[in-house]
Amino acid sequence: MISMSLGEPDFDTPSHIRRAAQRAIDNHWSHYGPVAGVASLREIIAEMSNPDAGICYQAEDVVVSVGAKMAIYNAIQTAVNADDEVIIPVPSWVSYSEMVKLAEGKVVTVKTRYEDDYCMTPEQFRAALNEKTRMVILCSPNNPTGSIYSKEQLRALANVLRDWPKVMVLSDEIYSALVYDGKATSMSEFDELADRLVVINGVSKAYAMTGYRIGWMLCKDRAFVAACTRLQGQQLTCATMVAQAAAEDALRASQTCVDKMRQEFAKRRELICKLAAEIPGWKFRKPQGAFYLFPDVSALGTGDEVAERLLEEAHVAVVSGAAFGCPECIRLSYAISTEEIKEAMKRIKAL
Numbered sequence: 001m002i003s004m005s006l007g008e009p010d011f012d013t014p015s016h017i018r019r020a021a022q023r024a025i026d027n028h029w030s031h032y033g034p035v036a037g038v039a040s041l042r043e044i045i046a047e048m049s050n051p052d053a054g055i056c057y058q059a060e061d062v063v064v065s066v067g068a069k070m071a072i073y074n075a076i077q078t079a080v081n082a083d084d085e086v087i088i089p090v091p092s093w094v095s096y097s098e099m100v101k102l103a104e105g106k107v108v109t110v111k112t113r114y115e116d117d118y119c120m121t122p123e124q125f126r127a128a129l130n131e132k133t134r135m136v137i138l139c140s141p142n143n144p145t146g147s148i149y150s151k152e153q154l155r156a157l158a159n160v161l162r163d164w165p166k167v168m169v170l171s172d173e174i175y176s177a178l179v180y181d182g183k184a185t186s187m188s189e190f191d192e193l194a195d196r197l198v199v200i201n202g203v204s205k206a207y208a209m210t211g212y213r214i215g216w217m218l219c220k221d222r223a224f225v226a227a228c229t230r231l232q233g234q235q236l237t238c239a240t241m242v243a244q245a246a247a248e249d250a251l252r253a254s255q256t257c258v259d260k261m262r263q264e265f266a267k268r269r270e271l272i273c274k275l276a277a278e279i280p281g282w283k284f285r286k287p288q289g290a291f292y293l294f295p296d297v298s299a300l301g302t303g304d305e306v307a308e309r310l311l312e313e314a315h316v317a318v319v320s321g322a323a324f325g326c327p328e329c330i331r332l333s334y335a336i337s338t339e340e341i342k343e344a345m346k347r348i349k350a351l
């Protein structure tokens with residue numbers, strides 16, 4: 001069985017980061033810490049998140065949580081009241097809609113198109129907005145499609161928001177370090193969104209630290225940050241202190257390890273795209289970031305059927321696009337070795 005279903009890097013956490021965690025244990029980082037995160041970690045997060053031009057974040061704008069997942073959950077719980085609408089372009093990561101439901105909000109999905117590289121257009125966005133809209137959730141680079149919104153595309157969405165000043169933007173940028181051609185634009189480049197933008201990021205994907213569970217939100221609205229911090233105080237007390245020490249080391253140390261992992265993912269991306277192009281009935285966009293391929297397999301059956309067949313007959317585990325709101329696709333993670341990619345694609349092709 002070859003699993004192409006997981007959403008995490010297959011690399012070991014770099015050794016200098018592991019040593020930082022060990023040092024923290026030896027230095028007795030075994031006590032409760034500040035609810036919003038260790039001050040020096042919040043400082044470096046703010047520093048590293050600041051775009052060349054755009055919103056300027058400070059340590060006070062950061063809340064460190066147990067993974068980006070908890071940061072997203074806190075932001076949604078804080079922003080969304082019963083019956084508030086939240087716009088989610090699909091395909092999308094599985095948890096957004098469930099988190100909105102937990103907050104008793106209403107999910108409004110916008111089905112993006114293959115022809116638009118699975119990016120929501122300003123026209124689609126405008127059509128989905130109304131007086132009940134509380135938030136829009138964007139994810140670029142995207143899981144599951146690997147798409148990236150260009151600066152112009154984000155500018156166009158920001159322009160639409162001018163008519164809707166109460167709508168918050170949650171911009172999940174957890175894959176921002178895994179971009180293969182140039183750099184992804186952050187929503188934080190748009191000054192005018194400062195008081196209603198929540199940017200999400202973390203160490204899971206960039207530094208192969210999924211199990212450390214450190215992620216964060218950045219927001220210039222101090223009342224919102226205070227509310228998220230209060231919520232977190234009752235839920236968590238604080239993110240694990242040893243993991244925060246490791247995350248701080250990851251951000252402060254040389255970023256060569258991130259470059260190396262990105263280069264390896266880039267090679268795998270080329271390989272999987274080349275091999276996938278040889279599979280009859282698959283139609284796909286070359287992913288620009290993250291580590292997923294998201295072919296449309298509707299010529300062969302539904303995503304559920306194809307995923308089932310790949311599992312039963314090729315012994316390759318993939319995820320049906322239905323999980324992401326796109327039942328005509330399947331998602332393959334290329335966070336596995338090149339040998340495994342070759343073997344998996346050989347088996348799929350032979351079916």
Ligand SMILES: Cc1ncc(COP(=O)(O)O)c(C=O)c1O
Pocket residue numbers: 007066067068069070093139142143172174202203204210214215
């Ligand atoms: C788009 C997206 N956002 C957030 C997360 C959660 O990341 P973390 O491990 O930091 O909680 C994931 C993890 O798969 C993801 O794919």
